[in-house]
Amino acid sequence: xxKILHKHPYRIQPNQQPTxxxxxxxxFELSDTQxxxxxxxxxxxxxxxxxxxxxxxxxxxxxARFSAIxxxxxxxxxxxxxxxxxxxxxxxxxxxxxxxALLTEELYSADANVxxxxxxxxxxxxxxxxxxxxxxxxxxxxxxxxGKGGTVGKLGTx
Numbered sequence: 001x002x003k004i005l006h007k008h009p010y011r012i013q014p015n016q017q018p019t020x021x022x023x024x025x026x027x028f029e030l031s032d033t034q035x036x037x038x039x040x041x042x043x044x045x046x047x048x049x050x051x052x053x054x055x056x057x058x059x060x061x062x063x064a065r066f067s068a069i070x071x072x073x074x075x076x077x078x079x080x081x082x083x084x085x086x087x088x089x090x091x092x093x094x095x096x097x098x099x100x101a102l103l104t105e106e107l108y109s110a111d112a113n114v115x116x117x118x119x120x121x122x123x124x125x126x127x128x129x130x131x132x133x134x135x136x137x138x139x140x141x142x143x144x145x146x147g148k149g150g151t152v153g154k155l156g157t158x
């Protein structure tokens with residue numbers, strides 16, 4: 001015979017009424033900061049990305065398509081959305097996972113191709129953040145975090 005040592009705290013037992021203490025629900029409401037992140041990303045996506053496909057659709061090579069979206073990438077840097085992928089200690093915004101999910105969702109819903117290109121920057125910055133010295137990290141991240149743009153041409157310095 002199996003003896004139950006304790007009852008599962010979230011399972012209703014016979015003749016037991018559900019109470020608030022019994023069920024611990026997940027709160028799906030966004031914080032004020034998360035709401036601002038989503039609104040800022042949505043605004044950027046609406047203004048810059050909804051018609052982006054008209055810029056690159058008929059271009060034949062990946063290089064030509066990337067060159068065509070460079071102005072969009074620069075606008076994204078100026079809007080501070082690349083900064084979101086950089087830790088606060090390096091002058092970034094240090095967005096958490098939920099913040100980045102909201103940002104990604106808004107950009108992706110407007111144009112998946114450009115959004116993926118933009119968000120891939122975080123993948124490219126990861127080795128620097130993981131293995132770079134403090135001096136290297138500050139040096140190479142500053143073009144992404146100073147809000148001035150002009151960074152795409154500097155990508156070759158990595």
